[in-house]
């Protein structure tokens with residue numbers, strides 16, 4: 001699933017739960033639950049040439065800018081919960097950062113054979129429903145998540 005939707009889920013959890021001791025672990029677990037759903041992803045993790053293509057970096061930068069825009073909007077809308085929103089958005093997206101560590105740092109920069117840790121292996125095993133039409137699920141969740149957040153104002 002794209003970074004924006006993982007972050008959006010973290011923000012929804014932060015604003016619904018509001019208890020950091022519950023919201024942070026729930027946000028982290030939400031990443032794996034969302035990757036179980038049909039979704040699309042420009043970071044397919046199957047072809048290293050694709051991972052370092054210009055298209056990949058353009059999509060990654062666009063996704064990160066969209067996610068940052070969401071964070072800024074939420075900090076303005078919910079200033080008293082800004083740190084919890086930020087922390088939950090990070091917790092909900094961080095498993096994908098591990099992919100960057102493995103593929104970019106170890107694989108590309110260090111030129112090492114990638115050996116994934118057990119959590120990352122588990123993370124990859126959840127990507128069974130990654131497809132082009134999964135983009136519809138991503139769009140549906142983006143709309144639903146934004147409506148949920150706006151209803152909490």
Ligand SMILES: [Zn+2]
Nearest residue numbers: 001035095096
């Ligand atoms: Zn993931």
